[in-house]
Amino acid sequence: MRVSQYYNLDRTQASLDFLDVDIYNDIKLYIDPYAFEIIPSEFSDRCKYYIQNYFDTLLNYIRIGDNSSAQAILLELREPNETHLGVSQEASKGRGLGPFLASKVLSSLQQSEAVQTGLLQSLEESALLIRGVGYDIISDIVTNIIRAELILYTQCMAEHYNIPMEDNVASGPMWNPETKRWYTNLVRLPKTDRGPLLLVPKAIVRKKTNYDIDEYYNHYVLDFLRSQEFRANSGLIEILKNGKERITKKSLEAKYGTEKKEVSIRETLRHPEILETYRETKADKVSSPLDHEELAIIENSTMPDLQKLFENLQKIPKGKKDADAYEKVIEQLISAIFYPDLMYPKLQHNIHDGRKRIDIKYTNIAQKGFFYWLALNYPASHIYIECKNYSLELKNPEFDQLSGRFSPSRGKFGLLVCRNITDKELAIQRCIDTAKDDRGYILILEDNDFEELVDIRQSLDYNNKMFSFFQRKFEKLVM
Template sequence: MKIYFSDFFEVNPSILEEFGAFNISLINDLPLFIDPFLLFGSKKTEYQELHENILKYLTFLKTKAENGINDFAEVKSWYLFPEVKQNWFGYSKVGNGGSGLGPKFGKAFSSSIHIVFDDLGKEQVTQSSHLEKAGLFEIGVGKDNISDFTTNLIKEFLLEYTQEFTKKHIDKKHIKTINVNKVYFDYELERWMPKEYELPYLFGDFALLTPRDILTKDDNWINSNDLRGDFTRICGSIPNDQLRHEIFNYFKKSLPKPPKNKKNTQKEISLAIHNTIKQFPEIIKYYVKQKEENKVGAKNISKQKVQEVESIFIEQLGKFVELLMDKSDFYEISPESSYEESLKRINYLKTVIEDNDGYRLFYVNHQPIKREEDLQIIYRLTWFASDFDVNREPNNGRGPVDYAISKGSKDKTLIEFKLASNSKLKQNLAKQVEVYEKANATKKSIKAILYFDASEYNKVKKTLKELNLENAENIVLIDAGRKISASNVK
């Protein structure tokens, strides 16, 4: 069964590990991305140079913006990039193809870069500037944009890194010479240039390796959630007592007076914090300063997050696939309809999870998975060996459904994977898939609901009873709670 880079290109996973590369899935994107702070905080000279090159390009963009960009062709040339989908990381909803950096990002960033990076190259509070600052201002730049921009700006390094591994460890039958677009920036010509590489080639495209030690999951080390969540302590650390007083005074005035014997709601506090940061952007510099002072923390947390992804999506998933192969007919191709095949496979999953120790897949450090996105990726990676067309989260106009399984245009089944802990589960069961069915021109749908304990099970059963869905064939409850070993059962 082939899922990972090592499988398709016939390389021992230990060789990838020794090289320092992450063993990517070539079936679906995994929820990791490159954090530019890990380049800045690294002791490796090559990583520090990459961070300096990012700042060099930002300096170029800022200079052009200050001189005035009147032609959208310049924005298109300097700010717009496709997603580097060949690294198989990120937020894509189908396979590994994301939207990349489009006109919306280009216009937002080009019009605000002189504000976001006002002290670029002249930093006094912080040691350096950071691309991630763009995600701290309300300018329409999110963490996915930061990730895509970073990957594009260090693409030459990633290509050379992959080419080095390819020449040493991959059979020539898997290698192709590729002329890659937008590899490096020529500052004299002021344009992105192509370059030729020998790369691993599969499914009509090349694959790109990434070092494990520049990857993270969920958030950049510098992120808006931490900025707002640690607002009071950050502001309290500002050495300028006059500025500190003005900030706290503005914050207090921004809070509405609560009713008698009541406190301000979290929503009111969050809005006051947001308004205060907008009024005093200096707060961001002191936040970044604190982040810079904890480079070791950034490295340790990112390492832990990468290990968690490897644990779930490589080690435990590999064992889970082995169970499916050994204990069921999950991977046997069936001539049945998409609905029958989908229902049969989900029930196979249920059996393996509940009766054959498959539940272990859904625990990391003894804690159950609580992200539906992770559950959906797991499902996608276990379904790959099928003659059915599997679309993960296809969006046909009314929002993405988890999967549409089809065999021809007239035989399609929609599948929703949900956690019982989802606060909107009842709403979803009642309305969501019905809407999706209309958008996808199908009447067939299946809902698989994963629960971890008795309270979650009781909640689901109550919801199904309220909706008159207790005996619905197309709703499959899966018990992923820890099981007592047979040897310990009395």
């Protein structure tokens, strides 16, 4: 049973910001620490700080020989059952460290030349250079380190989707980067009949972490060794009938060994440039969030029905009486259509100490497409949505209301969403006036625009088509 079913949310994964996990079993997905490197958000910045602070603290203890302190901050890591991520075949029960495995990891770190020499620089590199550490363990470690942030995220999402929470729930260990110690607290969290629930943004999970030992070994370590053998004109070179030369993986493994982690560790210590090349490649190679289709396959769930969401929009009567229902359907449509570009929706978001309110706010995490281009060229860290459930002419107050929410730090781009406009040219001119007065950039989306966006999202080339759709509208503001 998924979270959406357990709490009767009447939503599918497509319109949920969090991963709609099975509350009884684990789903084979993992939190990738590298995801925070490519997601421009305050949430990501805080998570990166927590992770690097913990990892630097751990390595420093090991390098100075303070083994008791190192063991203390490792032993506090526990099985993060609350997220329901990982590889358990039975009911979710965790695959985390625990005392025995924590001792093994500590022993591997203590014996690692990569730690002592400073070659190991980040937690994700442990999957390449530390014995006994794979991406499942890294995911569990990360979950523990950022638990405080996941609790805050869960609380926000529970309020957003009306998921009930309970008081005085044991938080589990949370990392304090100031004291460099673990602490616990009683917090407010959702609880199922299987225990506390931690919601995880679907934008930060992957089928495996970005730093992958199979990829590193096969395409970097072995390729480096192959190049060395060619330069040495070694006996591993075979001459094919067509005169071409080759060195097989089998012959390399016969000489260097078949244990990929051991070979990778040994050769990386001898030739640190292998790891440096891998780092550079990873810095340029963005690991994108899983799309709707991938999530549906992994979760064994249905594909998103965007057409049904649009039909739900059409069923809502126009007028202030149904403004709340309209706003909620718009949020579902935008969340589904613009994933993974926009995340962390907040309905009725307050600013200026509550003196002003924004109908919907999103964090812009786009790595390609229109919203990515927008953030590169204009203040657009957040995208603001104002919803008007009527067909009357949009007048200056509606535009001033939205532009009044803009700021250089929060973002200066928003969508004014309404049913349909009588005088489109006048409405567009009001958007142009707002832009020319340096009060921000507003685009209007009507019902027929959402119908087109649904069709675009369901097309094979939706990224380019989506860019063209918004670029046509945006160019009118800046011409």
